Structures are given as structure tokens and as C-alpha cells.
Amino acid sequence: xxxxxxxxxxxxxxxxxxxxxxxxxxxxxxRFNAARDALLSNVPYVAKTKEIMRRVMSQMRGQEYEHPFxxxxxxxxxxxxxxxxxxxxxxxASDKGLAGSFAxxxxxxxxxxxxxxxxxxxxxxxxxxxxxxFHKKNFDALKGIKPAGKRTPKQQRQMTATGSVAxxxxxxxxxxxxTNVSVAREYNDAAYIDGIELITVGRKATTHFKQRGxxxxxxxxxxxxxxxxxxxxxxxxxxMERFASGEIIDVTLIYTQFKSAISCVPDDVTLLPIVTDDxxxxxxxxxEEYIYEPDVVSLLDKFMPRxxxxxxxxxxxxxxxxxxxxxxxxxxxxxxxxxxLVGRLNLFYNKVRQAGITNEINEIVGGANALE
Amino acid sequence: MATILLExxxxxxxxxxxxxxxxxxxxxxxxxxxxxxxxANLLTELIPHAMRIKEGGGETKxxxxxxxxxxxxxxxTILADAAEIPDDIDVERAKSAYQRANERVTAYKQSPKAHExxxxxxxxAALARAKARLLVKGVHMG
Numbered sequence: 001x002x003x004x005x006x007x008x009x010x011x012x013x014x015x016x017x018x019x020x021x022x023x024x025x026x027x028x029x030x031r032f033n034a035a036r037d038a039l040l041s042n043v044p045y046v047a048k049t050k051e052i053m054r055r056v057m058s059q060m061r062g063q064e065y066e067h068p069f070x071x072x073x074x075x076x077x078x079x080x081x082x083x084x085x086x087x088x089x090x091x092x093a094s095d096k097g098l099a100g101s102f103a104x105x106x107x108x109x110x111x112x113x114x115x116x117x118x119x120x121x122x123x124x125x126x127x128x129x130x131x132x133x134f135h136k137k138n139f140d141a142l143k144g145i146k147p148a149g150k151r152t153p154k155q156q157r158q159m160t161a162t163g164s165v166a167x168x169x170x171x172x173x174x175x176x177x178x179t180n181v182s183v184a185r186e187y188n189d190a191a192y193i194d195g196i197e198l199i200t201v202g203r204k205a206t207t208h209f210k211q212r213g214x215x216x217x218x219x220x221x222x223x224x225x226x227x228x229x230x231x232x233x234x235x236x237x238x239x240m241e242r243f244a245s246g247e248i249i250d251v252t253l254i255y256t257q258f259k260s261a262i263s264c265v266p267d268d269v270t271l272l273p274i275v276t277d278d279x280x281x282x283x284x285x286x287x288e289e290y291i292y293e294p295d296v297v298s299l300l301d302k303f304m305p306r307x308x309x310x311x312x313x314x315x316x317x318x319x320x321x322x323x324x325x326x327x328x329x330x331x332x333x334x335x336x337x338x339x340x341l342v343g344r345l346n347l348f349y350n351k352v353r354q355a356g357i358t359n360e361i362n363e364i365v366g367g368a369n370a371l372e
Numbered sequence: 373m374a375t376i377l378l379e380x381x382x383x384x385x386x387x388x389x390x391x392x393x394x395x396x397x398x399x400x401x402x403x404x405x406x407x408x409x410x411x412a413n414l415l416t417e418l419i420p421h422a423m424r425i426k427e428g429g430g431e432t433k434x435x436x437x438x439x440x441x442x443x444x445x446x447x448x449t450i451l452a453d454a455a456e457i458p459d460d461i462d463v464e465r466a467k468s469a470y471q472r473a474n475e476r477v478t479a480y481k482q483s484p485k486a487h488e489x490x491x492x493x494x495x496x497a498a499l500a501r502a503k504a505r506l507l508v509k510g511v512h513m514g
Contacts, residue, residue, distance in 0.1 A: 041386035048381050048449050052442045229383055293402050293416035302417055303440060313383060
């Protein structure tokens with residue numbers, strides 16, 4: 001027979017946990033409101049920067065204009081064929097756990113993007129021909145190119161991938177290579193980890209990628225719930241500097257897009273280089289000339305960092321709102337579950353108690369009968 | 373009277389200003405600009421200043437702490453680091469900021485060697501911002 005005292009103790013501990021989850025739910029809720037307001041106030045600014053960028057870029061297309069950050073896809077391919085530059089990924093996740101699958105969803109998407117080898121369908125949210133998701137497009141464009149002499153990092157990556165896929169296929173008796181894609185994602189695959197640099201926002205992201213041997217050049221902790229523009233600017237400065245010096249040739253941002261309180265989807269966005277080919281659609285209906293004061297090069301030099309910092313800041317805000325809403329959901333589920341558990345334990349407790357009483361009555365009756 | 377839509381957005385306050393106006397007088401890094409409806413397409417960078425907006429016969433001022441301006445024939449979009457309407461500006465705070473920045477700039481100008489710790493670009497930017505803020509409130513400083 002279960003001990004009454006044990007059950008009582010268990011009910012108490014479940015109730016205590018419930019109090020904690022409930023408090024965390026409420027904290028997350030109030031912080032979420034602040035984060036959502038911050039996000040909503042940022043949205044028009046981001047949209048307008050994007051609009052201007054798109055308009056200017058569509059003007060750029062086809063013009064004799066050289067800028068280190070703006071390339072046509074052909075130039076990009078040529079550069080990557082000979083290039084020794086690395087790929088940089090900015091991963092934005094959370095500092096703390098207890099937010100359901102928030103962080104692990106980001107990591108899953110990050111691994112999908114970082115270790116993309118062209119075998120999977122793109123999972124990105126928007127593919128409407130603007131500047132959102134070029135990493136995979138750029139990579140798909142590279143697939144058709146045969147390595148000339150030196151191998152590019154991405155082609156090296158592909159080689160490694162095929163290598164392990166082949167190994168796995170041999171092991172599993174030549175199954176469809178598509179099913180073995182996960183084998184390509186051996187985290188300690190030194191060959192391509194070498195060609196990758198990471199900037200992480202959030203303690204969870206840092207720990208996750210450090211454990212897997214990635215080269216983290218910078219990490220930000222303690223800002224995931226309340227992002228500030230200055231950190232986005234710092235990241236931008238670092239990224240622009242490394243890009244300008246040729247150390248990195250591709251910058252991709254991975255974050256969680258906040259769509260609604262119940263839907264937060266990981267997304268990846270290419271920040272650099274800006275590939276003009278993808279503005280083709282937009283340029284078709286825009287023919288007007290622009291006046292640039294003082295001139296287009298110095299203006300773009302100033303505008304581009306702004307655009308990138310804005311996107312990083314926007315992504316941080318999206319991520320913060322997503323994190324808090326995930327935590328809210330996780331914690332309110334936990335509170336509900338605790339409630340249910342307490343109910344069940346109470347029922348069990350009463351049953352046991354009643355069984356004890358019945359037992360005692362039986363014993364008394366039995367004892368009385370024995371005396372007669 | 374012809375009008376043009378003016379929209380001012382900042383990263384953390386969203387859309388600060390959105391109205392049909394008659395004329396905008398603003399200051400870019402190359403000089404003062406007057407924008408009227410049906411202006412040609414233009415993209416330029418703005419410096420910290422008090423922007424003058426003419427609408428319906430009156431004139432309002434708006435503080436802009438630098439940013440970018442895009443003009444199309446029927447719309448002006450300003451992306452500012454910060455933008456404040458007169459009611460949002462704290463005169464006392466702006467005055468003390470002005471004094472602080474002014475002291476630093478004068479000290480540096482008198483003897484640049486003795487004040488190497490002063491970041492003159494930052495001090496001058498702060499001075500320009502404080503000046504512009506006060507101007508929006510109608511307070512003129514030297």
C-alpha cells in the first residue's frame with residue numbers, strides 16, 4: 001500500500017513547481033508584451049529600409065558600378081571558385097532554457113543551413129525574388145560548376161558530404177543517398193568546420209555550437225530578451241570589416257521569425273554579399289533615375305551598414321518576441337499539466353486513505369467477530 | 373495646394389510622423405534642401421538638425437538626429453536614428469547636454485594636445501544634436 005505521507009509530499013512538491021511555472025509564465029507574459037511592442041515599432045523602419053534598398057539595387061542592375069558588397073551571381077561564382085574566404089553565420093537564440101523547443105528549433109534550422117549541401121529543398125519562408133534567401137540560391141548556383149584547380153570551401157563541403165553519404169550508402173547497402181543526408185551532418189567534420197565562422201547571440205547558442213567544435217568568433221550573452229541597437233551595430237561593424245578584407249565571402253543570419261504568439265518559425269537570411277541578379281523582377285517595373293547626394297558610392301557605403309544593422313536588430317527583436325512567447329506557452333502548459341497531476345494525485349490520495357479506513361474497519365469487525 | 377506624403381520612421385519608435393505636407397526644408401550632408409511635391413527621385417543622407425515642415429499654412433519643426441531620406445514624386449521617406457516632435461523634447465536635458473558638449477568642444481579647440489581623451493567627433497555630433505533639439509523647441513543657442 002502506498003504511503004499516505006509520500007503522496008502528500010508529492011502533491012506538495014507538484015504544487016510548488018506549479019507555483020514556479022505559473023510565476024515564470026506571468027514574467028514571460030509581461031516581458032513578451034514589451035518585446036512585442038518593441039518589435040511592432042521596429043517593423044515600419046525595417047520595411048522602409050528594405051523598400052529603399054530594393055529600389056536602389058534595382059537601379060544598380062546592369063550599370064557599370066563596382067562595390068565590394070554588391071555582386072552579380074557570375075562574379076560571386078568566379079570569386080568562390082578561386083576564393084579562400086570563409087562563410088559566416090550569425091545565429092540568434094536564447095540565453096535561458098525552459099522555452100519549449102525554441103532553441104533547438106533554431107539549432108536545427110542552423111544546421112540545415114550551415115550544412116546545406118544542395119540535396120534538400122529550401123525551407124526558407126520567402127522566396128519572392130528579393131534579398132532574403134540567397135545562401136541556398138548561391139549554393140545551388142555553385143553546384144553546377146566544376147572545381148577549377150583549387151576547391152572552394154563550399155565545394156569542399158560538398159565533397160565531404162558526398163564522402164560521408166557514400167560511406168553511409170556502402171554501410172546501408174546502397175540506399176537512396178537522399179535518405180542519408182543526415183550522415184553528412186557529422187558535427188565534427190573538420191574539413192568544413194574550418195571554412196565556417198559563427199557569431200552567436202544567446203548563451204544556449206554558444207554552448208551548443210562550442211560543443212560541436214565550431215569556430216565562434218564572437219558571442220553575445222544577456223541581451224537575447226531585450227536586444228539593443230548598439231549590439232546589432234557592433235555585429236555589423238565586425239561583419240563588414242571581415243567581409244571587406246576578404247576573410248569571409250558570405251554572411252547568413254539565422255533567427256526565429258515571430259509570426260504570431262503561437263507560430264514562431266526559424267528563418268535564414270543572407271546579409272552579404274548583395275546579389276543584384278535577384279533584383280531582376282523588381283527592376284522591370286522601375287525605370288526612374290535617382291539623384292544621389294553626394295554620390296551613389298559614398299551614399300551606399302553609409303546606407304549598407306545601416307540596412308544590415310537594421311536587419312540584425314530586427315532579427316533580434318523577432319527572436320526575443322519568439323523566445324518569450326515560446327516560454328509563455330511552455331510555462332502555461334507546464335502549469336496546466338501540474339494542475340492535472342495534482343488532481344490525479346489527490347484522487348489517488350483519497351483512494352488510498354479510504355482503503356486504509358476500510359481496512360481498519362475490516363480489522364475491527366474481524367477482531368470483534370473473533371471475540372464472540 | 374499640392375501635397376506630398378512625409379513619413380518619418382525610427383528603429384525603436386516606429387512611424388513618428390506621417391502626414392501630407394506642402395513643403396519640407398531639411399539639411400543633408402551637402403547642404404540645405406527644400407522638397408516640394410513632384411520632386412525628382414532623390415536619395416541622400418541627413419545630418420542632425422531641426423527639420424521644418426510646412427503644411428496647411430503653418431510650420432512645424434521636427435528633430436532629426438541624422439539618417440537617410442528618400443524622395444519620390446509623391447512621397448518622402450525619412451529613416452532617422454531618432455526623431456522627436458517638439459512635445460517629446462526635454463528642454464532642460466537638451467540644455468545640459470548642450471553645455472556638456474560645448475565645454476568639451478571648446479576645451480578641445482583651445483588645446484587639442486591637452487585633451488587627447490576627448491573624442492571630438494562624438495562631442496561635435498552631440499553638440500549638433502543638442503542644438504537641433506533646442507531649435508525645435510524655439511531655443512536658440514550661439
